[in-house]
Amino acid sequence: xxxxxxxxxxxxxxxxxxxxxxxxxxxxxxxxxxxxxxxxxxxxxxxxxxxxxxxxxxxxxxxxxxxxxxxxxxxxxxxxxxxxxxxxxxxxxxxxxxxxxxxxxxxxxxxxxxxxxxxxxxxxxxxxxxxxxxxxxxxxxxxxxxxxxxxxxxxxxxxxxxxxxxxxxxxxxxxxxxxxxxxxxxxxxxxxxxxxxxxxxxxxxxxxxxxxxxxxxxxxxxxxxxxxxxxxxxxxxxxxxxxxxxxxxxxxxxxxxxxxxxxxxxxxxxxxxxxxxxxxxxxxxxxxxxxxxxxxxxxxxxxxxxxxxxxxxxxxxxxxxxxxxxxxxxxxxxxxxxxxxxxxxxxxxxxxxx
Amino acid sequence: xxxxxxxxxxxxxxxxxxxxxxxxxxxxxxxxxxxxxxxxxxxxxxxxxxxxxxxxxxxxxxxxxxxxxxxxxxxxxxxxxxxxxxxxxxxxxxxxxxxxxxxxxxxxxxxxxxxxxxxxxxxxxxxxxxxxxxxxxxxxxxxxxxxxxxxxxxxxxxxxxxxxxxxxxxxxxxxxxxxxxxxxxxxxxxxxxxxxxxxxxxxxxxxxxxxxxxxxxxxxxxxxxxxxxxxxxxxxxxxxxxxxxxxxxxxxxxxxxxxxxxxxxxxxxxxxxxxxxxxxxxxxxxxxxxxxxxxxxxxxxxxxxxxxxxxxxxxxxxxxxxxxxxxxxxxxxxxxxxxxxxxxxxxxxxxxxx
Numbered sequence: 001x002x003x004x005x006x007x008x009x010x011x012x013x014x015x016x017x018x019x020x021x022x023x024x025x026x027x028x029x030x031x032x033x034x035x036x037x038x039x040x041x042x043x044x045x046x047x048x049x050x051x052x053x054x055x056x057x058x059x060x061x062x063x064x065x066x067x068x069x070x071x072x073x074x075x076x077x078x079x080x081x082x083x084x085x086x087x088x089x090x091x092x093x094x095x096x097x098x099x100x101x102x103x104x105x106x107x108x109x110x111x112x113x114x115x116x117x118x119x120x121x122x123x124x125x126x127x128x129x130x131x132x133x134x135x136x137x138x139x140x141x142x143x144x145x146x147x148x149x150x151x152x153x154x155x156x157x158x159x160x161x162x163x164x165x166x167x168x169x170x171x172x173x174x175x176x177x178x179x180x181x182x183x184x185x186x187x188x189x190x191x192x193x194x195x196x197x198x199x200x201x202x203x204x205x206x207x208x209x210x211x212x213x214x215x216x217x218x219x220x221x222x223x224x225x226x227x228x229x230x231x232x233x234x235x236x237x238x239x240x241x242x243x244x245x246x247x248x249x250x251x252x253x254x255x256x257x258x259x260x261x262x263x264x265x266x267x268x269x270x271x272x273x274x275x276x277x278x279x280x281x282x283x284x285x286x287x288x289x290x291x292x293x294x295x296x297x298x299x300x301x302x303x304x305x306x307x308x309x310x311x312x313x314x315x316x317x318x319x320x321x322x323x324x325x326x327x328x329x330x331x332x333x334x335x336x337x338x339x340x341x342x343x344x345x346x347x348x349x350x351x352x353x354x
Numbered sequence: 355x356x357x358x359x360x361x362x363x364x365x366x367x368x369x370x371x372x373x374x375x376x377x378x379x380x381x382x383x384x385x386x387x388x389x390x391x392x393x394x395x396x397x398x399x400x401x402x403x404x405x406x407x408x409x410x411x412x413x414x415x416x417x418x419x420x421x422x423x424x425x426x427x428x429x430x431x432x433x434x435x436x437x438x439x440x441x442x443x444x445x446x447x448x449x450x451x452x453x454x455x456x457x458x459x460x461x462x463x464x465x466x467x468x469x470x471x472x473x474x475x476x477x478x479x480x481x482x483x484x485x486x487x488x489x490x491x492x493x494x495x496x497x498x499x500x501x502x503x504x505x506x507x508x509x510x511x512x513x514x515x516x517x518x519x520x521x522x523x524x525x526x527x528x529x530x531x532x533x534x535x536x537x538x539x540x541x542x543x544x545x546x547x548x549x550x551x552x553x554x555x556x557x558x559x560x561x562x563x564x565x566x567x568x569x570x571x572x573x574x575x576x577x578x579x580x581x582x583x584x585x586x587x588x589x590x591x592x593x594x595x596x597x598x599x600x601x602x603x604x605x606x607x608x609x610x611x612x613x614x615x616x617x618x619x620x621x622x623x624x625x626x627x628x629x630x631x632x633x634x635x636x637x638x639x640x641x642x643x644x645x646x647x648x649x650x651x652x653x654x655x656x657x658x659x660x661x662x663x664x665x666x667x668x669x670x671x672x673x674x675x676x677x678x679x680x681x682x683x684x685x686x687x688x689x690x691x692x693x694x695x696x697x698x699x700x701x702x703x704x705x706x707x708x
Contacts, residue, residue, distance in 0.1 A: 051610065051614055054606065054607065054610035055409050055607065055610045055611045055614060056607075057605075057606075057607040110705055113698055113701070113702070114469070115468070115469075115502070115624070115625065115628045116628070116632075118625045118628075119625050119626075119628045119629040119632065122622075122625055122626070122629075123625070123626060123629035124629065148469070148697060148698075149697035149698050149701050151697075211697070212693075229696060229697075229700050229701075230697065230701060231701070231704065234698075234701055251411075252408065252411075253408065253409065253410075253411040256405065256408035256409045257409045260405055260409060260614065260615070260618055261614070263618060263622075264614055264617060264618040264621070267618070267621040268476075268617075270469070271469065271472045271473050271476055271477070272473075272476070272477060274469045274470070274472075274473045274690070274693070275473040275476075275477035275478065275690075277693050277697070278470075278473065278689050278690040278692070278693040278694075279689070281689075281692055281693045281696060282689045282692060282693075293696075295700070301704060335632050335633070335636045336628070336629075336632040337705075337706065338632070338635055338636060339566075339628070339631050339632035339635045339636075340632075340702065340706075341702070341706050342583060342635060342647075343502060343503035343505075343565070343583075343584065343631070344467055344502075344503050344588075344698075344702075345699075345702045345706060346583050346649070347467070347503050347583075347584060347585070347588055348467070348694065348695070348698075348699050348702075350585065350655060351464055351691075352691065352694075352695050352699060
């Protein structure tokens with residue numbers, strides 16, 4: 001009897017050990033707004049999942065579903081909210097129709113550059129405001145990769161005046177879309193996978209996407225060769241959305257692994273897109289000589305700024321949370337821009353040939 | 355007999371389990387060039403160690419020794435090489451007297467800005483060149499935190515001409531030190547903990563340290579109130595040095611944890627120092643009105659550039675590895691600066707009031 005009791009105990013012990021090891025395994029699902037090969041957006045997601053897998057020794061595994069799988073590029077916030085996915089990768093300003101307070105957490109026209117905005121997120125109260133804004137949606141939101149300063153978009157014809165803009169149908173998301181609406185454009189957002197077809201078929205006359213690193217591969221220049229410099233998205237930060245309950249349930253270790261992996265993936269994408277843009281830009285003049293690099297006329301920029309200021313005041317009245325975020329960003333922009341001017345800007349002035 | 359054999363087997367099994375769990379624990383020691391409270395340099399190190407601890411669930415612990423403990427701020431490379439420490443935190447250009455090829459891995463006068471340089475490290479061949487340069491020293495080197503664009507330093511008197519610079523004793527490390535030597539200054543490097551005393555006692559007449567976030571706390575302005583904008587360190591990247599044998603011995607999981615934690619700590623410091631500088635800068639005019647913000651005259655900048663070009667050609671002859679790194683940096687700077695100009699620079703031009 002004693003003998004068999006020991007055998008049973010030993011077997012139970014081994015079973016318990018293997019069970020407790022098994023119980024620690026975490027398997028998550030992530031839904032992306034993007035298709036499966038949209039580098040560097042997808043690199044940010046795959047890089048994050050790979051880091052989580054490696055750093056957890058295979059104990060925390062995240063499966064990635066692209067938009068062609070889940071069929072709902074702009075439904076990912078809802079799917080995470082409802083627990084159909086544990087997390088998602090998207091951009092906060094896509095939710096402006098659902099909740100206007102979520103708009104400024106991506107980028108703002110005439111707003112902060114990437115280092116200024118990262119400093120705002122991590123040291124200027126941005127992260128706290130982001131969680132406050134997302135609390136009603138039952139999710140956490142984290143920076144998910146910065147594109148850096150974006151180009152102003154592709155147009156079929158040269159823009160010489162405000163009149164040339166009026167009536168144009170353009171794909172442009174975020175607050176910039178509001179600003180251009182105000183200037184008489186018909187503004188829309190279109191899922192990334194449908195951009196080229198929409199431009200080709202004339203559903204839209206113009207679009208902005210990201211910058212040379214991503215745009216040229218899409219082929220927009222074949223239809224709309226006028227490529228304008230940016231004013232509207234100085235530091236577009238994508239986002240990881242995480243289901244609150246699932247995140248809170250993680251062990252301290254897994255939560256640290258996931259949180260650090262998301263943060264590092266965000267910085268990594270900023271640098272990767274910088275590289276991709278620099279690389280593509282250096283080939284434009286030789287490989288794509290028919291692309292015409294343009295800047296908007298001063299009168300157009302002035303009108304955009306005016307419309308931007310007007311809308312900031314107007315929209316703030318609609319939502320106390322939006323007002324709070326815009327005020328915090330405005331204050332931090334003023335402070336950090338003075339330092340940017342004194343450091344990188346003056347330095348570049350001395351070291352750039354115009 | 356059978357009974358006792360089972361008991362012994364069970365006990366052995368439990369012992370083996372607890373032993374194998376114990377064997378996985380890794381305890382490392384890190385030596386910093388800095389004192390214990392030199393934020394944000396020390397934050398980068400503490401942040402890295404904390405991430406490693408949390409992400410490993412306490413299985414990988416790194417003890418940090420500041421310079422007041424190990425007493426050898428500039429001896430940390432040797433201590434890691436010899437295995438007295440597993441890793442260190444310092445700056446690659448401090449080793450220029452030991453190995454000139456290690457100099458450009460921190461920053462270069464008139465060189466790349468932080469995003470350009472990170473892109474070079476991670477996508478332009480920089481990391482591979484860094485490991486090649488450090489291989490003879492038996493260590494790996496990793497980016498360890500960027501200060502962003504540094505200020506040109508503190509001077510007792512206004513610098514109106516090259517003659518005002520001649521004969522000045524100045525603390526300035528790296529290639530910038532070589533450049534100023536060429537212009538007739540007596541250049542030296544001094545451990546961070548002794549900077550203020552050296553300036554106070556007249557061992558040096560001038561010094562550059564980092565930027566407003568770190569400098570003002572040091573009190574240099576009380577002795578040398580002329581504060582010049584930067585030309586010499588556009589993106590100073592500190593470094594983690596890791597003993598090769600110890601790094602290679604880590605499990606895949608611990609190696610991933612350490613590597614990602616170092617990389618994230620580096621970006622985190624860049625953003626933290628951006629914030630600290632912006633914050634300090636915004637208070638200068640009200641709290642330190644006697645600090646005089648200056649830019650070097652055009653003639654001085656031109657002479658610095660000329661001396662820089664001349665020395666780049668000269669020093670390259672001394673070391674094939676230095677030549678290789680400088681050539682790679684030069685090529686990447688040319689490419690990435692065009693994109694910086696088209697994106698952030700033009701954007702800032704439109705959005706900065708001069």
